Amino acid sequence: xxxxxxxxxLGYIGSHTAFALLEAGYDVTIIDNCSNSTERVLERxxxxxxxxxxxxxxxxxxxxxxxxxxxFSHASIDxxxxxxxxxxxxxxxxxxxxxxxVNVEGTRALCEVMAAHGVRRIxxxxxxxxxxxxxxNPIPETATLQPTNPYGETKVACEKMLQEISSRDKDxxxxxxxxxxxxxxxxxxxxxxxxxxxxNIAAVIMEYLRGMRDVIKINGADYETPDGTCVRDFIHVVxxxxxxxxxxxxxxxxxxxHIYNVGTGRGFSVQEMITAFAAxxxxxIKTEVGPRRAGDVATAVADPxxxxxxxxxxxxxxxxxxxxxxxxxxxxxxxxxxx
Ligand SMILES: NC(=O)c1ccc[n+]([C@@H]2O[C@H](COP(=O)([O-])OP(=O)(O)OC[C@H]3O[C@@H](n4cnc5c(N)ncnc54)[C@H](O)[C@@H]3O)[C@@H](O)[C@H]2O)c1
Numbered sequence: 001x002x003x004x005x006x007x008x009x010l011g012y013i014g015s016h017t018a019f020a021l022l023e024a025g026y027d028v029t030i031i032d033n034c035s036n037s038t039e040r041v042l043e044r045x046x047x048x049x050x051x052x053x054x055x056x057x058x059x060x061x062x063x064x065x066x067x068x069x070x071x072f073s074h075a076s077i078d079x080x081x082x083x084x085x086x087x088x089x090x091x092x093x094x095x096x097x098x099x100x101x102v103n104v105e106g107t108r109a110l111c112e113v114m115a116a117h118g119v120r121r122i123x124x125x126x127x128x129x130x131x132x133x134x135x136x137n138p139i140p141e142t143a144t145l146q147p148t149n150p151y152g153e154t155k156v157a158c159e160k161m162l163q164e165i166s167s168r169d170k171d172x173x174x175x176x177x178x179x180x181x182x183x184x185x186x187x188x189x190x191x192x193x194x195x196x197x198x199x200n201i202a203a204v205i206m207e208y209l210r211g212m213r214d215v216i217k218i219n220g221a222d223y224e225t226p227d228g229t230c231v232r233d234f235i236h237v238v239x240x241x242x243x244x245x246x247x248x249x250x251x252x253x254x255x256x257x258h259i260y261n262v263g264t265g266r267g268f269s270v271q272e273m274i275t276a277f278a279a280x281x282x283x284x285i286k287t288e289v290g291p292r293r294a295g296d297v298a299t300a301v302a303d304p305x306x307x308x309x310x311x312x313x314x315x316x317x318x319x320x321x322x323x324x325x326x327x328x329x330x331x332x333x334x335x336x337x338x339x
Contacts (some may be wrong), residue, residue, distance in 0.1 A: 003027040003075055004248065005119075007062055007110060008083030009055065010037035012193045013125065013182055013237060017081060018045065018055060019191060020241035028055035031062070031071055032084070036196050040337040044190040062106035068113040079121035079248055082110060085154070088199040089129070089295045092151035103154035104161070111165055120171050123247045124162055126155045126178045128233070128263070128300050137267070138233075138303035141178070141259050149295035159259070166257040173255050175247040180233035180263035180302045182240050183273075184322035185329035192329030193237075194336030201270050202234075202322075205277045206330050208285060216285060218270060220292035223299075229270040231299040233263035236317035236325070246311035263302025264315040272319070280323035 004021055008014045009030030015037075018028050022045065030042075039057070046054045056075065060067035062084040071077075085103045086092070092099045107124075114122065129152035130145045147153050162174040183202035185192030198204050207213050221228040243262045250258070268276075271287075278285045307313055317325075 001025050001027055002078035003029060005029045005031065005071065005077045005080045006083060007031050007080065008085070010034060010039065010041045011083055012195065013179070013240060014081070014083040015041050015044075015191045016186055016237045016241040017083075017244045019048065019186055020238070020245055022049045022053055022055075024245055029058070029071065029075060029077065030055045031058045031060055031067075033061045034059060038194075038337050041191065044337070048188060048190055063101065063109050065109050065113055068109060069116075072113055072117040072119070077117070077119050079123070079251065080110065080114060080119060081123045081125075081244055081248070082107060083125045085125065087151060088197060089149045089151050090293065091197070092149050092154075093294060096150045099150050099154050100157070104157045107158045107161060111161065115169070120169065121173045121248070121251045122162065123175045123177060123244055123251060124158060126159055126176050127152065128178055128180045128261070128302065130155050130159065130178060131300065133297045134300060137299050138265055138301045139261065140303045141261055141306055148297065152295075163257040166255070171255060173251040174257040175251045176257060176259045177243060177247060177262045178259065179240060180235050180261070180300065182237045183234050184236040184238065184317065184325040186238060187325060187328075189328050189332035192326065192333065194333070201273055202326060205274060205285065206326060209277070209281050209283070209327065210330055210334055214286065216274065216287045217290040218287050219290055219296060221289040222292070225269055225298055227269050227271045230296055231267040231269050231301065233266065233301045234268055234273060234319055234322055235263050235315050236322050238325075239315040239317050243307065243311070243313050246313040250311055260307040260310070261302040261304055262307060263304050265302055265304045267299060267301040268319050273323075276319050276323035277327065280320070280327040
C-alpha cells in the first residue's frame, strides 16, 4: 500500500487526514515541529489503529533540507500532503517575514527534496484567503486572487510555485485545495482541534466552553450580512479529510496543477456558529462585539461545483454535526491532548 508523507500531520487538519488515510489502508509518515501541536497525538493514532499502524514520526522543521533528506531516505514515499503553515491572519501582519519563511521557503525546501527523491505527487493546503474580498459569492476557482493579508499572500505564492514546477516537470502532479472554514472533530472523540495559538472562531468557542475565556469577542457586527457578523462556509473537518483522499487518487492519474475549492457551498454567520455550539453544549455563550479585524471580509462561501464534479466528493455533514462533534471532543478531552 502507498505511503503518504504528511507535513504538519500532528496538527488539526493533518491529524484528521491521517485518520482518514489509515482508515483507507494507506501507510503514513508524519513530520512536524510541534510548534502548534503535540506528539501526544501519536498515542491517539495508536489507540484507534493499533501500534503496528502508528505513523512513522520525525520531529523537525519544514525549512530544514537535511532533515527532509533523512525523512525521504528512511522509507519510500509515494505522495505528500503539505499542511505545514503558520495560519493566523492577525499574526501574519506583525510577523510577515516569518510567515513567508515558514510557508513559502518551507514549501520550496520540501519541493526540492521531493524532486531529488523522485517524488512527484503533492496535495497542498491552500485557503479561501487567496480570494480576499471576492467580487461575488459563491466564489468559483476562477475568481481573482487578491489576498488582504500576508498569510493569504503566502498561499498565493505557494500555489504559483507549484504551478511553475508542474509546467517545468510534466510528470509532476499538484492538487491545490483551497479550504474554506474547517471545524468539528472526529466522531471517536480521540482527535480534535487543540491549537497552542487559536486562530479561528471554532477554536475560540471551544476555549470558552473549556473555561479559558469569560466571553467571546465577535470581530465586527456591522458587516453587510443578515445578522451583521461575517458569513463563512464552515466545513466539517472529517469531510475535508475525505477530500484529501479523493485529491490523492485524482493526482495519481492526472499530471499538472489542479485547483479546487473545498467547501459546502452554504454560508453561516459567526453568530449562527456560536448559536450552534451553544445548542450542542446546552449552555449559554456570552459574546461581546468588538471592532472589525484587519483583513476580514464580510462573506466568503465556496462554489464547490468543480470538486463535486471531478472528484465525486461532496461535503456531507451539517453545522449541527460540526458543533456536536466539537463539543464531544472537548467533553471527552477537557485539557486537549494533555489528559
Ligand atoms: N484551520 C483552518 O481554518 C484553515 C483554513 C484554510 C487553510 N488552512 C491551511 O491548512 C493547513 C493546516 O492547518 P491546520 O488548521 O491543521 O493548522 P495546525 O497549526 O493545526 O497544523 C499545522 C502543523 O504544522 C506544524 N508546523 C508549524 N510550523 C512548522 C515548521 N516550521 N516545521 C514543521 N512543522 C511546523 C504545527 O506544529 C502544526 O502541527 C495550513 O497550511 C493552513 O494554512 C487551515
